[in-house]
Amino acid sequence: MKKLPDERGYFGEYGGKFVPETLINALEELERAYRAFQKSRDMKNELKNLLINYAGRPTPVYFAANLSRKTGVEIFLKREDLLHTGAHKLNNTIGQGLLSRFMSKRRLIAETGAGQHGVATATVAALLGMECTVYMGSVDIERQAPNVARMKLLGAEVIPVESGSRTLKDAINAALRDWVKNVRTTHYCLGSVVGPHPFPMMVRDFQSVIGKEAHAQMRKQWGGDPDFVVACVGGGSNAAGIFSGFLHLTKIKLIGVEAGGYGNAPGEHSARMRKGRRGILHGCITYLLQSDDCQVLPVHSVSAGLDYPAVGPEHAFFKDNEIVEYVRCSDKEALEACLMLSKLEGIIPALESSHALGYVLSKRKKFKGARVLVNLSGRGDKDMDIIRKETRI
Numbered sequence: 592m593k594k595l596p597d598e599r600g601y602f603g604e605y606g607g608k609f610v611p612e613t614l615i616n617a618l619e620e621l622e623r624a625y626r627a628f629q630k631s632r633d634m635k636n637e638l639k640n641l642l643i644n645y646a647g648r649p650t651p652v653y654f655a656a657n658l659s660r661k662t663g664v665e666i667f668l669k670r671e672d673l674l675h676t677g678a679h680k681l682n683n684t685i686g687q688g689l690l691s692r693f694m695s696k697r698r699l700i701a702e703t704g705a706g707q708h709g710v711a712t713a714t715v716a717a718l719l720g721m722e723c724t725v726y727m728g729s730v731d732i733e734r735q736a737p738n739v740a741r742m743k744l745l746g747a748e749v750i751p752v753e754s755g756s757r758t759l760k761d762a763i764n765a766a767l768r769d770w771v772k773n774v775r776t777t778h779y780c781l782g783s784v785v786g787p788h789p790f791p792m793m794v795r796d797f798q799s800v801i802g803k804e805a806h807a808q809m810r811k812q813w814g815g816d817p818d819f820v821v822a823c824v825g826g827g828s829n830a831a832g833i834f835s836g837f838l839h840l841t842k843i844k845l846i847g848v849e850a851g852g853y854g855n856a857p858g859e860h861s862a863r864m865r866k867g868r869r870g871i872l873h874g875c876i877t878y879l880l881q882s883d884d885c886q887v888l889p890v891h892s893v894s895a896g897l898d899y900p901a902v903g904p905e906h907a908f909f910k911d912n913e914i915v916e917y918v919r920c921s922d923k924e925a926l927e928a929c930l931m932l933s934k935l936e937g938i939i940p941a942l943e944s945s946h947a948l949g950y951v952l953s954k955r956k957k958f959k960g961a962r963v964l965v966n967l968s969g970r971g972d973k974d975m976d977i978i979r980k981e982t983r984i
Contacts (some may be wrong), residue, residue: 595905600875603911605904610767610874614774615806617774622789624694626983641685645718648673648682648800652808652964654907656936658742664951664958668967669805669833672940678712678969679801679829686797688715691778698722698777704731704759705923705943706738706894707969708782711746714778721784723747726765728757731895735808738973753910756889758898759825763873784903787874791903795831800837803965804805815839817964823947825896827903829968830957834915844916847906848950849891851919862916864910864917870901877904893922893977894942924949926981929971941969942977 595602607620628634640795642648655666671679684701691699699716701723703709709725716723725742729751742749756763765784770779784791784798811845819839819894822830837843849862867878867982870885877900880888890900909915927943928949933939940948944967951963971978978984 593911595908596788596792601791602791602905602908604878605649605907606730606788606791607876608874609871609876610787611771613771614787617770617856618787618789620731625690625789625793628690628693630795631693634693638686639771640690640945641689642682642800645972646681647687649672649804650674651819653814654807654813655932655936658758658932661768661931661935662952663960664955664957665962666951667779667809667813667962667964668938669801669964671801671829671939671966671968672970674945676707676711678707678711678713678941679798679832680782681714682800682832683782683794683797683828684708684711687778687780687793688719688721691865692719693723693779694778696776696778698724698773699780700724700726700766700777701757701780701782702726702760702762703782703866704728704898705941706731706735706742706973707896708939709747709749710738710741710782712782713894715770716747717745718729718897725749726752726758726762726767728752728762731759731898733974734977735895740846747870755766758895759791760887760900761947771808774796777796780850783828784831784905785826785873785875785877785901789855794828794903794979795835798828798832799835801829801832801966802834804836805833810827811962815962816840818959818961819844819846819963820952820966821848821947821963822966823848823943823968824902824906824945825899826848827906829966831905833966839916840855845914846950847915847917848896848947849917850890851921852891862919865919867901872901875916877902893975893981894946896943897946920946920950920953922981924953928952929978930982937962938967939971940967941971942974944968963970
């Protein structure tokens with residue numbers, strides 16, 4: 592498959608740059624800097640060193656033997672939950688933090704939903720001696736209190752966003768407004784494969800380490816390729832990262848799992864691929880949930896990291912070209928998967944990752960006898976209050 596995006600930042604008909612004129616120069620500067628960063632041996636070596644010696648890469652692929660016996664499915668877990676800070680987000684923030692320093696910008700801003708990207712950004716800012724501001728919807732601040740405390744401990748300023756649905760979409764809006772005002776001194780460390788070009792490309796590239804490792808590990812440790820690779824999809828960075836290592840292998844089925852919420856009524860799910868239509872949000876053309884008069888619809892998921900009404904433009908391209916199958920997992924199924932993995936394997940997954948596993952477990956007849964690699968994108972410490980409330984443990 593041809594390497595995308597094209598020179599204008601499009602994945603087929605998705606992507607592009609739809610931003611205020613004041614940000615066009617900033618995006619062009621960012622793309623030039625990223626191209627130079629990619630060609631710099633010193634920068635590549637520093638990134639590699641930090642991923643290994645600071646972040647803790649490579650993360651292992653673990654065969655979940657107890658869960659596999661229970662279900663009749665060979666389930667392998669790519670353990671991004673073991674990465675420093677507890678999720679895949681650090682792969683991207685280390686890369687963008689170094690890129691920001693490469694551009695001589697010493698202030699990082701970020702948006703966050705579940706808090707993991709905020710923690711990862713604050714971590715890198717502390718490491719590199721940078722100022723850090725994180726925007727977070729007030730709804731998410733309330734339900735992700737442990738991560739808010741971690742960000743503050745790391746020295747970041749956490750700004751509550753009270754507009755709109757007070758979740759991830761609105762945090763991105765606030766971060767973009769900050770960037771417009773402070774673009775000369777500030778780098779916006781966007782956390783997913785969304786937004787205007789070059790962000791979807793950059794974030795995917797920084798997360799591609801997941802797929803490269805997983806592909807090599809499956810062959811070396813387990814003697815072959817998986818039949819399926821499954822990952823949850825909010826904005827879609829963890830999925831884009833792991834899928835990138837398997838796109839050239841056409842016999843492997845790639846599955847992206849969206850949040851199904853608790854029902855089928857409007858606003859009760861986040862299934863952008865099934866209910867969404869083409870539109871523009873946060874600077875790019877993609878699939879998003881919108882009303883007949885093109886107003887962005889509210890979304891719901893028990894996992895804050897999947898509460899986003901759109902999806903990265905590369906995922907929209909994958910859907911239209913049937914490269915990836917996009918499916919749904921309900922809150923109930925995700926919570927059941929979280930409990931099962933915890934009790935059978937001693938691994939407490941993030942509720943985002945639980946959606947990927949929840950789909951596999953709820954459709955186990957579909958996967959019977961198959962080898963399934965699930966990207967366990969984060970650990971569940973941050974979700975304990977929600978898990979306790981929803982499951983009454």
